[in-house]
Amino acid sequence: MTEPMFDKIALIGIGLIGGSIALAARRGGLARQIVAATRRAETAATANRLKLVDHCGTDLAAACEGADMVIVCTPVGACGAATREIAPALKKGCIVSDVGSVKQSVIDAMQPHIPAGVHFVPTHPVAGTENSGPEAGFAELFDGRWTILTPPADTDPKAVDTVEAFWKALGSQVDRLDAKDHDRILAITSHLPHLIAYTIVGTADDLGGHLNAEVLRFAAGGFRDFTRIAASDPTMWRDIFLNNREAVLEVLARFQEDLFYLQRAIRWGEGDKLFDLFTRTREIRRALIHLNQA
């Protein structure tokens, strides 16, 4: 038997991501003790009933006492307040991390509360499902997926290496990026697609009128995929859009421009413009499949 990487891991927040970290860490034997804390007693009770961790309470600071690794797994908008609350309980040498889908604003919110002698390694596991809450967690969530570390330049390299080793042990591939690059990339590949899926499902619901039953019944191909995406956790996604505002608005403007170009091509019957784009996007899909991501 190899030694566990940590004596004690504390998870602040125990939803889909926190629960999955707990289960994957236990699967890998990565810690002697895994505890969690969440603000809602009901969520803590569920986590305890499911035995996701050794113990889940509602006192965030208490959970962090003596922890070698603390991972804040709350929605992005709650990361700052959670860090302020746990700061006094963090022991020297402890690593604090997070799992937020936006990185620069989370760094801005958490960094000021990190005590001297504690290492902060911002992290984003690019994995998830449309389900949320502690019941949604599963040990395989990160297997083969990417986790992105965005450590500020002055972060202790050993702490970054430890977090990288931890995520690899959870089953993930790991890459490192500048926080602002991360936010721009995710705005394109994740945030904009979610915003559009949310919009179109709402539009369809409004438009249906007397045809609403048929709209749902014949919701084939495209629309079904969109409804799945648009079922993702509302709080998490509200926070993402509010906290990655600049990057989302920028890609959204580009998207609108491109959509108007197609709208005009449809109105004027310019089939070649449609055909050219549709051929190009097919190639992009092939490149993705080649990269084993599809």
Next chain:
Amino acid sequence: MTEPMFDKIALIGIGLIGGSIALAARRGGLARQIVAATRRAETAATANRLKLVDHCGTDLAAACEGADMVIVCTPVGACGAATREIAPALKKGCIVSDVGSVKQSVIDAMQPHIPAGVHFVPTHPVAGTENSGPEAGFAELFDGRWTILTPPADTDPKAVDTVEAFWKALGSQVDRLDAKDHDRILAITSHLPHLIAYTIVGTADDLGGHLNAEVLRFAAGGFRDFTRIAASDPTMWRDIFLNNREAVLEVLARFQEDLFYLQRAIRWGEGDKLFDLFTRTREIRRALIHLNQA
């Protein structure tokens, strides 16, 4: 053994849909003979090599001689010309059908060429994959999916019943709709989602710049689903947008309006507006799951 429904079925066009009809009809023993014809010799050779039908040639009219059932399986924009070409070969009492994703414009294009004594029953199997061509066909494509018949008011009821029985025997559920209602419903549930997926994948590709490798590598969740949709057949989809122009432009305008509403909410930090929509779309997904379509 029950008698086959038809002595001879002729398929005009033998791509994903035509090929799947052939395989599903054979699986069900629905015809003594199934032939096909397609304009491109290369496609015909592939269909023959795969033994999708008893014989596939390149003479559209010749394939239809003596057929009890002719199904035009070309892209929507080619239905009119194909019908004109096969018209002289159609025997009295023959049923002509199609599989177009748009119905009113296909009716307008095909109807004038249908000879007296031949029955025309426009049909749309709401099924497909992002793959195309004869190799993409498979017998199970229609199992449990919906097929919509949009017969004009004066269509022979017996012919409509026969087409309904045929699609049920292919594994499909069948419903009947007014052609214009069909086009409005599909504009929402299928055409708009595809247009948006095509757009966003193009936008992402343009935006990536020096981050393009990362954009592809971290293409998780939302974006991956969009690339799959945006890999659909370019000719088929160009024709759909050009032939369902009015309905697509109408739903597109509504979508743009709704997207600008969210864009403004993001810019002004109005999280409640985002949260309210995201909560509503989650309910829509639950309704869909309840209908067993997701």
